[in-house]
Amino acid sequence: MRYGHFLARDGAVIDEIMAVYMPEGRSYTGHDQVEIYCHGGRQVAKMIQDELVAAGARVAEPGEFTRLAFLAGRIDLTRAEAVAEVIESNTDTSFRAARDHLLGGYHNHISQLREALIDIIAEVEASVDYPEEDIDPENRFGLLAQLDVIIANVNELVDTYRGGRIINEGFRIVIGGRPNAGKSSLFNLLLRQERALVTPTPGTTRDYLSEWIELDGFKVNLIDTAGLRQTGGAVEKAGQKSARQILKGANLVIWMVDTTKKSWKRDLGYDLKSLGDTPTMLIGNKIDLLSGAGLKRVKASDAKLIPLSCLTGKGVADLKRAVGSRITDNMPDLTSGVVVTSARHQQKLSKALRSLKAARVKLKKDETPELTAFDLRQAVASIDEITGKIYTEEILGRIFSRFCIGK
Amino acid sequence: MMTYDYDVIVVGGGHAGVEAALAVARMGKTAAIVTMEASKLALMSCNPAIGGIGKSHLVKEIDALGGLMGEAIDATGIQFRRLNLSRGPAVWSTRVQADRIKYNEYVVRFVAAQKNVDVIEGLAGQILADNGRVCGMKTEAGRSVTSRAVIIASGTFLGGLIHIGDKKIRAGRMGEPAAYMLSESLAELGFEIGRLKTGTPPRLDGDTIDWSKCEVQPGEQPLPLFSHRSVREPFEQTPCHLTYTTEATRAIISANFKASPIFSGQIKSTGPRYCPSIEDKFFRFADKPRHQVFLEPEGNGTNEIYPNGFSTALPEKIQYQAVRTLTGLENVRPTRPGYAIEYDYCPAFQVMPSLETRRIKGLFFAGQINGTSGYEEAAGQGLMAGINAVLGIEGEPPFVLDRSEAYIGVMIDDLTTRSTTEPYRLFTSRAEYRLALREDNARDRLYGYAKEHKLIDDNDFVSFVSLQEKTLQEINLLRRKRVRVSEIGKLGDRFQKRESISLEDLLKQPGVTIGDALPILARFDGEFSVDREVLERAAIFIRYRGYVEKQQREIDKFKRMENEKIPEDFDFTAVKGLKQEAFDKFQCFRPVSLGQAGRIEGVTPGDIAVLSVYLKKHKG
Numbered sequence A: 001m002r003y004g005h006f007l008a009r010d011g012a013v014i015d016e017i018m019a020v021y022m023p024e025g026r027s028y029t030g031h032d033q034v035e036i037y038c039h040g041g042r043q044v045a046k047m048i049q050d051e052l053v054a055a056g057a058r059v060a061e062p063g064e065f066t067r068l069a070f071l072a073g074r075i076d077l078t079r080a081e082a083v084a085e086v087i088e089s090n091t092d093t094s095f096r097a098a099r100d101h102l103l104g105g106y107h108n109h110i111s112q113l114r115e116a117l118i119d120i121i122a123e124v125e126a127s128v129d130y131p132e133e134d135i136d137p138e139n140r141f142g143l144l145a146q147l148d149v150i151i152a153n154v155n156e157l158v159d160t161y162r163g164g165r166i167i168n169e170g171f172r173i174v175i176g177g178r179p180n181a182g183k184s185s186l187f188n189l190l191l192r193q194e195r196a197l198v199t200p201t202p203g204t205t206r207d208y209l210s211e212w213i214e215l216d217g218f219k220v221n222l223i224d225t226a227g228l229r230q231t232g233g234a235v236e237k238a239g240q241k242s243a244r245q246i247l248k249g250a251n252l253v254i255w256m257v258d259t260t261k262k263s264w265k266r267d268l269g270y271d272l273k274s275l276g277d278t279p280t281m282l283i284g285n286k287i288d289l290l291s292g293a294g295l296k297r298v299k300a301s302d303a304k305l306i307p308l309s310c311l312t313g314k315g316v317a318d319l320k321r322a323v324g325s326r327i328t329d330n331m332p333d334l335t336s337g338v339v340v341t342s343a344r345h346q347q348k349l350s351k352a353l354r355s356l357k358a359a360r361v362k363l364k365k366d367e368t369p370e371l372t373a374f375d376l377r378q379a380v381a382s383i384d385e386i387t388g389k390i391y392t393e394e395i396l397g398r399i400f401s402r403f404c405i406g407k
Numbered sequence B: 001m002m003t004y005d006y007d008v009i010v011v012g013g014g015h016a017g018v019e020a021a022l023a024v025a026r027m028g029k030t031a032a033i034v035t036m037e038a039s040k041l042a043l044m045s046c047n048p049a050i051g052g053i054g055k056s057h058l059v060k061e062i063d064a065l066g067g068l069m070g071e072a073i074d075a076t077g078i079q080f081r082r083l084n085l086s087r088g089p090a091v092w093s094t095r096v097q098a099d100r101i102k103y104n105e106y107v108v109r110f111v112a113a114q115k116n117v118d119v120i121e122g123l124a125g126q127i128l129a130d131n132g133r134v135c136g137m138k139t140e141a142g143r144s145v146t147s148r149a150v151i152i153a154s155g156t157f158l159g160g161l162i163h164i165g166d167k168k169i170r171a172g173r174m175g176e177p178a179a180y181m182l183s184e185s186l187a188e189l190g191f192e193i194g195r196l197k198t199g200t201p202p203r204l205d206g207d208t209i210d211w212s213k214c215e216v217q218p219g220e221q222p223l224p225l226f227s228h229r230s231v232r233e234p235f236e237q238t239p240c241h242l243t244y245t246t247e248a249t250r251a252i253i254s255a256n257f258k259a260s261p262i263f264s265g266q267i268k269s270t271g272p273r274y275c276p277s278i279e280d281k282f283f284r285f286a287d288k289p290r291h292q293v294f295l296e297p298e299g300n301g302t303n304e305i306y307p308n309g310f311s312t313a314l315p316e317k318i319q320y321q322a323v324r325t326l327t328g329l330e331n332v333r334p335t336r337p338g339y340a341i342e343y344d345y346c347p348a349f350q351v352m353p354s355l356e357t358r359r360i361k362g363l364f365f366a367g368q369i370n371g372t373s374g375y376e377e378a379a380g381q382g383l384m385a386g387i388n389a390v391l392g393i394e395g396e397p398p399f400v401l402d403r404s405e406a407y408i409g410v411m412i413d414d415l416t417t418r419s420t421t422e423p424y425r426l427f428t429s430r431a432e433y434r435l436a437l438r439e440d441n442a443r444d445r446l447y448g449y450a451k452e453h454k455l456i457d458d459n460d461f462v463s464f465v466s467l468q469e470k471t472l473q474e475i476n477l478l479r480r481k482r483v484r485v486s487e488i489g490k491l492g493d494r495f496q497k498r499e500s501i502s503l504e505d506l507l508k509q510p511g512v513t514i515g516d517a518l519p520i521l522a523r524f525d526g527e528f529s530v531d532r533e534v535l536e537r538a539a540i541f542i543r544y545r546g547y548v549e550k551q552q553r554e555i556d557k558f559k560r561m562e563n564e565k566i567p568e569d570f571d572f573t574a575v576k577g578l579k580q581e582a583f584d585k586f587q588c589f590r591p592v593s594l595g596q597a598g599r600i601e602g603v604t605p606g607d608i609a610v611l612s613v614y615l616k617k618h619k620g
């Protein structure tokens, strides 16, 4: 680490700096690298950067350092992907999950599973390559139990993707309801911006609108849809069709009810059926127009509506709190740091899971260890596609350290 | 133009050397085996047996490529059996106990009768090379013999040093001189030389063993022969026996750890983990109550017994004390002591996949010198080196088997992409495509190559093709013909939900044997082949078809990477972005393809990506 001054081309001092030189093989990327520490403020950093570019340097592309680090073997695939996620993530929670990836929690967990798997493979292989050794052949039940633990673990990991995907892609909330219920009004309110057109005419919103907001530290994808009803013109119908589809893909539906309409209860019963089992939250809107008795009736109703007025903002805090806890309920436990957030990992882990289950059937019968080993190795190969490794020598090493083998 | 005494000189008449010379002769070239004693061709230094897990696959492959080992052991075996029969046929492994002397005599006779091969007695001391090209060798006594190619197959003899307790003896095998000058000559030519260790147990007088206290291990009938060329009448097989160490054994050995050169620091090189000495076993697995020891006959004309599992380098007196604590061996009379031996080898990054050295053109290494251990491993390499020596002379590209084709390919690829940390032995678990590399299909895999290189008789090839056709017909028939589940007795229990099944479905079931199927096939009035071999081949094929097809995509991917060739003179310094470790490894192992580069230890997928991008950019 050196201390000195950064000079511009014309010799003027830009800043007082410290600099570190990291020779090849010792830096994050594995390449020759210099890091310059300057005083805070974008301006100074920008000037230094301009000077360096003028002298022939190039500004790195997004993720280039990480790519170099991966190519140099400094980090494995999961970590490289995690760095990419940190760069891309823009809210608190996803940052935390990404950071935990980066710190290797996830990586360690996968490595441990892989290690446990290799232990089993070593036993199975030993029984193939050393049929004459007196290594306890009735070890099968122990192995089966070990395999079950691994299967349960991978299963759990695969399941975290439901939450992991939310972390990565955002929690998708779709606002639905009959025309004129106030959906677009709520959309704008949560967005704190007049994004959607709001008019007293039913059928205003024809297509859907999608925006990103942050709610309780979670990244939320908020979608406003066309109101659903039986009548309407061709364009409106098309809008309704897509609205139905979007509603199905929601992590949570906020269903708006216009409580000033006499028929709301009957309509709601009908609408809920069509929503099926998508998680839904019911909002009773426009309570500012209700009489005290009317409001009481809404609150007492079995439908458990959350009373709200988009006009006055009354009930918004309750609504946000309720949504927040629904998101949390859907979220995996982030403290352990093991959440699958990438579709690629999810795919590989599911593939591994299938191989593991196939292996289990064979292990239980214990007739064909060479086929059990085949499936187990396929499972490791799938896991290795996440972290990138080769393992025959490892298996042999394991065999020799565990068993007294050989003549 | 220079004339040569021989096309190929083979230094060392061990298992590697013999196969090498015979392959050269079969391909129509002349060979001389230069070896210390002509009467000791293919002598078994250690264990009197051929085959066993993984190794038997090698023998089948050697046989399919026209090699001698299978025939020789078929003719001189005294006990035949197959290991792993309770598991699937992909890992069945034939193991044959040899009459050690008869085996050696058989090979001596065979070589004597082979046209184009001479045996020259002498101790090779120097490799003659000119301008980076080999041109012959000179014996320690000063006799020069010239040739276009030289194959070194010197086994454990290079710089051999025997240890028994603190006693050290310069020898290549007990009672035989070591080859020191040859080692020096190789070092002078610039080869890097390393050191490895192996060991052998004491031998025992079988007449002094109480056999009634040991478990009998009988042989198998009909004889599982290695070679389809072999014919052997049934005979009374000599059994092996199994016994165990006792508490007393542990007491003696544990009290004497310090007396073993393995622990005293006298031996610095590493021995094989899979073949530990008995002192090593007690040391590393202190809580294992007893260790098994197989008592194997060395032949029919001798009482000598080989106690497999009791390799040791302890002082003679302690060895003998310890061996008398084994069950049934209380009064045994040892005939020869066990010992450890250290020897020189040339780390195999110095050879190409053809086994030709990078440094000297026309010079090949085969067998123990490449860091392997075992007769079968040696023979497989010898055969390949012999073939490639001839191809080299003829200016043809080398014959290299890949990992998806043969255990020979797995072995040589392992040798040329990994650094040796112990003597290398084959295991089936080393083969990622194990289910496709079986004993039963060695000829399917290799006969085409054998014919191409004229290693086998044309008639053999023709009759094999007809066997293949019959097998195929049988496979198709088994798929078409169906039986009612209710009509196949207990076998039907596995298919309770179905009314009828194809015979293919039936045979696919683990645990269903050919024997189970025969009475069912007999119901189809002679439609199925009566040839048991055809049926067996078909059944095994069916058993693994699904898995092999599943793996085919991986194999295709593997082959694509193997075909991304890296030029022999490729300049790795030109590739920017490789990390230092990968760069060093590439410089050392000089991979011939991207696939091989990726298997080198310490090389990451990232390095391969960098290399691959560079190669693509600079193609042509």
Ligand SMILES: Cc1cc2nc3c(=O)[nH]c(=O)nc-3n(C[C@H](O)[C@H](O)[C@H](O)COP(=O)(O)OP(=O)(O)OC[C@H]3O[C@@H](n4cnc5c(N)ncnc54)[C@H](O)[C@@H]3O)c2cc1C
Binding pocket: B011, B012, B013, B014, B015, B016, B017, B034, B035, B036, B037, B040, B041, B042, B043, B044, B045, B046, B047, B122, B123, B124, B125, B153, B154, B155, B156, B157, B158, B172, B173, B179, B182, B198, B199, B200, B275, B339, B340, B341, B366, B367, B368, B369, B372, B373, B374, B375, B378, B379
């Ligand atoms: C003590 C001992 C224990 C072993 N234990 C095992 C074991 O447990 N398991 C196992 O699988 N394998 C074991 N082996 C190894 C096995 O014997 C060898 O791997 C195998 O024989 C190697 O075959 P090869 O053809 O390379 O050499 P070898 O069979 O060793 O043959 C070498 C031949 O070359 C000749 N020769 C050598 N140098 C010269 C020269 N300069 N000039 C002329 N002739 C020369 C020798 O006379 C000999 O005939 C053991 C070997 C020894 C000696």
Ligand SMILES: Nc1nc2c(ncn2[C@@H]2O[C@H](COP(=O)(O)OP(=O)(O)OP(=O)(O)O)[C@@H](O)[C@H]2O)c(=O)[nH]1
Binding pocket: A177, A178, A179, A180, A181, A182, A183, A184, A185, A186, A197, A198, A199, A200, A201, A202, A203, A204, A205, A206, A225, A226, A227, A228, A285, A286, A287, A288, A289, A308, A309, A310, A311, A312
């Ligand atoms: N008094 C009152 N009026 C509201 C409230 N929420 C919405 N409105 C009014 O109700 C009308 C419809 O509101 P929108 O937000 O456009 O309703 P929408 O559900 O999006 O309607 P479509 O897009 O036509 O399906 C507008 O005139 C809003 O001003 C509320 O809480 N109180």
Ligand SMILES: [Mg+2]
Binding pocket: A183, A184, A185, A196, A197, A198, A204, A205, A225
């Ligand atoms: Mg609207």
